[in-house]
Amino acid sequence: MVNPTVLNPTTLTRTPAARAGEKGSDFAELSRRMAAEGLLRRRPLYYVLRFGTVGLALAGGVVAFLVLGDSWSQLFVAAALAVVFGQLALAAHDLAHRQVFSRRRPSEAGGLLVADVLLGMSYGWWMNKHTRHHANPHHEQKDPDVAPDMLVWSRRQAGRAQGPARFIGKHQAALFLPLLTLEGLNLSFSSFKALRGPAVKRPVLEGTLLVAHFAVYFGGLFTVLSPGKALAFVAVHQGLFGIYLGSVFTPNHKGMPMIEKGRQLDFLRRQVLTSRNVTGGPMVDLFMGGLNHQIEHHLFPSMPTPALGRAQVITERYCAELGIPYCRTGLFTSYATALHHLRSVGEPLRGAH
Structure with a gap:
């Protein structure tokens, strides 16, 4: 469907037909439909198979690394492990949302293992950040994912940009892919930095796991490989890992309408109007870990990944009943839209003297 570029005022309130035909909010009715289909139930077998496969892939990568020894062929192992790390990040995401376990303790234990131990990223810091994103997606003041840093996400932010963000913002569409190669390292750096702040509730534990x-x-790399090969391994592994993460998370919101300060939306519209689904079938499902069904994920964060496809059909039909724009597009079209948005919002910086 066509990507909405502005928030139409008619979408901000419920339609008369909807008000007359249901009890409670618009979202409550959608939630009842999901529950009636059994889509909120846990899927333990699915996660055993999925996490088991990723675990075997990680073990296979480690074995290949040890067998190959000091060889430039290790760069192929680095590339393969970048994909495995991407899948581990998606696993940590599902654990944080309690899609795997309904209780907090096993979810947290799994998150610490996957995020801190295997990925080198603080589970507590990322969960705090991601929870704030879910609460106010694409809100200029409240969503940390669109806070101005190295990139600007709106013309308002571009007008206020200073320092490196002002320079990078001029060319951010062209620089976006190169910057993604640093995303994996940036997550680890931000994790260590966050240990001194309130976002991490167990800084000693997480700091120990990160170290x-x-x-x-690094000990394994510099023990098995020569310094030059070790550094090349890190560059390939971390660079491709960052690109993978960006390829998964960029299509979901970038280029969708931003919510400005003072704009009031109910929960259903706040999530649907700022999110984009990506089509493409089972391969895209595998590549994006179910986050291609971003609208449904934002509406029901704890819904298990294999239920999102059926939930998508129900949600799109329900949005049509209420007259709410529902955005669904192909993977490469979503990338083009995101890059076009980055170039567009950086235009004021290119025109500045």
Whole structure:
């Protein structure tokens, strides 16, 4: 469907027909429909198979690394492990949303293992950040994912940009892919930085796990490989890992309408109007870990990944009943839209003297 570029005022309130035909909010009715289909139930077998496969792939990568030894062929292992790390990040995401376990403790234990130990990223910091994103997606003041940093996400932010963001913002569409190669390292750097802040509730535990991760990671690389090969391995592994993460998370919101300060939306419209689904079938499902059904994921964060496809059909039909724009597009079209948005919002910087 066509990507909405502005928030139409008629979408901000419920339609008369909807008000007359249901009890409670528009979202409550959608939630009842999802529950009636059994889409909120946990899917333990699915996650056993999925996480087991990723675990085997990680183990296979480690074995291949040890067998190959000091060889430039290790760069192929680095590329393969970048994909495995991407899948681990998606696993940590599902654990944080309690899609795997309904209780907090096993979800947290799994998150610490996957995020801190295997990825070198703080589970507590990322969960705090991601929870704030879900609460106010694409809100200029409240969503940390669109906070101005190295990139600007709106013309308002571009007008206020200073320092490196002002320079990068001029060319951010062209620089976006190169910058993604640093995203994996940026997540680890931000994790260590966050240990001193309130977002991480267990800084000693997470700090210890993060240090242990990098001790094993760099210790293994520089023990098995020569310094030059080790550095090349890190560049390929972390660079492709960052690109993978960006390829998964960029299509979901970038280029969708931003919610400005003072704009009031109910929960259903706040999530649907700022999110974009990506079509493409089972391969895209696998590549994006179910986040291609971003609208449904934002509406029902704890819904297991295999239920999102059926939920998509129900949600799109329900939005049609209420007259709410529902955005669904192809993977490469979503990338083009996101890059066009980055170029457009950076235009004021290119015209500035």
